[in-house]
Amino acid sequence: MAGAGGRAPLGLRRWLSSPAPAPRVCVVGSGPAGFYTAQHILKHHGGALVDIYEKLPIPFGLVRFGVAPDHPEVKNVINTFTQTAHSERCAYYGNVTVGRDVTVPELQQAYHAVVLSYGAEDNRVLGIPGENLPGVYSARAFVGWYNGLPENQDLKPDLSCETALILGHGNVALDIARILLSPLQLLRKTDITDSSLAALACSKVKRVWLVGRRGPLQVAFTIKELREMINLPGTRAVLDPADFTGLESAVKDAPRPRKRLTELMIKTALEKPEEMQAAAAGAAAPREWGLKFQRSPQEVLPSADRRRARGIRMALTRLEGSGDSAKAIPTGDVEELECGLVVSSIGYRSLPLDPAVPFDSQRGIIPNSSGRVEGVPGVRPVSFSDWEKIDATEVARGKAAGKPREKIVDPAEMLQIIGH
Known part of the structure; x- marks a missing residue:
């Protein structure tokens, strides 16, 4: 899979070179919402890798560009965000415009989840x-x-x-x-x-x-x-x-x-x-x-x-x-x-980010249900151990019917079995 410039997204190249599979999350936007998301994932999901993409060379979004200059105390949160960025499980890629330099479908293929926190532009x-x-x-x-x-x-x-x-x-x-x-x-x-x-x-x-x-x-x-x-x-x-x-x-x-x-x-x-x-x-x-x-x-x-x-x-x-x-x-x-x-x-x-992402131009929002983008399910790869759960279910059902296995033919049911 190649990016707009013929190369794989930076985060994808990092993933391909990582020794062991781990949950991979892409966060689009490095403002407060983006960093708080990264911070939460790193804290509560051990082993997860988070890549933050930002269109500007510099991070922190509204903390840098929205907070009034005479409110320096509000900007102290930058210290916490910096600690997050320094985590060995977090990578920051500035000067990368999602929708131009790399598309959302490409990110969906490279990550378990893509979080859009690019703000209202x-x-x-x-x-x-x-x-x-x-x-x-x-x-x-x-x-x-x-x-x-x-x-x-x-x-x-x-x-x-x-x-x-x-x-x-x-x-x-x-x-x-x-x-x-x-x-x-x-x-x-x-x-x-x-x-x-x-x-x-x-x-x-x-x-x-x-x-x-x-x-x-x-x-x-x-x-x-x-x-x-x-x-x-x-x-x-x-x-x-x-x-x-x-x-x-x-x-x-x-x-x-x-x-x-x-x-x-x-x-x-x-x-x-x-x-x-x-x-x-x-x-x-x-x-x-x-x-x-x-x-x-x-x-x-x-x-x-x-x-x-x-x-x-x-x-x-x-x-x-x-x-x-x-x-x-x-x-x-x-x-x-x-x-x-x-x-x-x-x-x-808000403005639309990528043609692949639904956008309600009347309300200026991405249609979502409790934060999940509607009509665009997140890519959740099935591991081999997940397959083994499906396999065990098929064998158990087959045994009850006197057969080697009862094949499950509905992909939605397969994903339900493994909790996806």
């Missing part, structure tokens, strides 16, 4: 007019830009406006807001790229709005990220007390994390912002950020010359239902907000 689209205007970016591309993801190194976002708007109420949205408003002396101590730091040093952005379709009880960010944002030096939070009316009683019986998160938002909204200490008379106003609720984007508005974004028109919504299942329904009213930078942080989306 695209972003969900807003599906509204103007979203392709200059000044509008996906969160995935923006985060990739300041974190040094090779494909986003030339993004060059325009930060010449005063107001930025982020669509989404998740941790990634807060990360982006924090990076846009953080004092440079804090960012300089991180692993943010030099080019991003230089661009942020020239940034005119001093106000960031985070907009969501639903209300305060449906925000997806966590209390740690919210507290960081509230305590960010040189910035003040702008939360409207009216958005939180009656919520204290509504969250009384909510799970503790949701209750504490909501209480922190209420406390922040009701506090009068402290006057920022000016370093000198006439110093610039402090930077600020705020949360806007029950607003759904309708259109990104173009500038007069139609060359860039100048604002966004949003539909005001009302909520039907409660809790996480609440749905945002447009009321018919609209609102326009001026902003020169729009970042869409509404989630990522």
